[in-house]
Amino acid sequence: MMENLPNGVDHPTFKEMVEIMEEEFAPLLQTYLDDTPALLTQIRSATSSTPADFEALAAAAHQLKSTSGSLGFTELEGLARTLERTAQSADEAAVNPLLERAEDCFKQLTPFLQGYL
Secondary structure (H helix, E strand, O other): OHHHOOOOOOHHHHHHHHHHHHHHHHHHHHHHHHHHHHHHHHHHHHHHOOOOOHHHHHHHHHHHHHHHHHHOOHHHHHHHHHHHHHHHOOOHHHHHHHHHHHHHHHHHHHHHHHOOO
């Protein structure tokens, strides 16, 4: 299964996590699969409020960045990092395109990750 890693995944980091976590990897991945949509929704909600809640956006993006990075999901980690910076600079116009890319990235990762459950 390891040879079928999608783009945007740091193969050595992902492989190391699989090996280190052993039987605890599947529950960790399930938590990631459960939590990530909620984080993406929090980001969207933060931008939908008037005025935009950049503090909430930055907090959700930071958590997404951290969890994605620890599992080796570099593309989603990078998008979350950029979302966090965007929130810190209060650049509301830049959020939606980045969020859409993050949502698409997660959708592409999901089938692969479900194969490890």
